[in-house]
Amino acid sequence: MSEPALAPRSPFGGVVIVWGAALLAAIAIGIFVPPEWRVQWLIVGFGGAVLLSFALQLWYGQTKGFILRTAASVTGALLLLGVVSAGFALAALVPA
Secondary structure (H helix, E strand, O other), rough: OOOOOOOOOOHHHHHHHHHHHHHHHHHHHHHHOOOOHHHHHHHHHHHHHHHHHHHHHHHOOOOOOOHHOOOOOOOOHHHHHHHHHHHHHHHHHOOO
């Protein structure tokens, strides 16, 4: 027989962690990667965010809401990386 958790962890903490990791990856890509390789590395960063999302939600250990939490993590990371990508594109239009 399993006992209920007395103080369960917050299920959306993992969502915020994935968003933060995606933001840090986007910042690191903007600083360290040459402009002609940024799109490819943003895709790699998104793949890492997807894997991190699955790992954190599996670590949480609750089946209820798994798909919702994973989808929120991945969608947020995708939107964040998309906004950063648009920022890179606008920055490339400005002559240096």
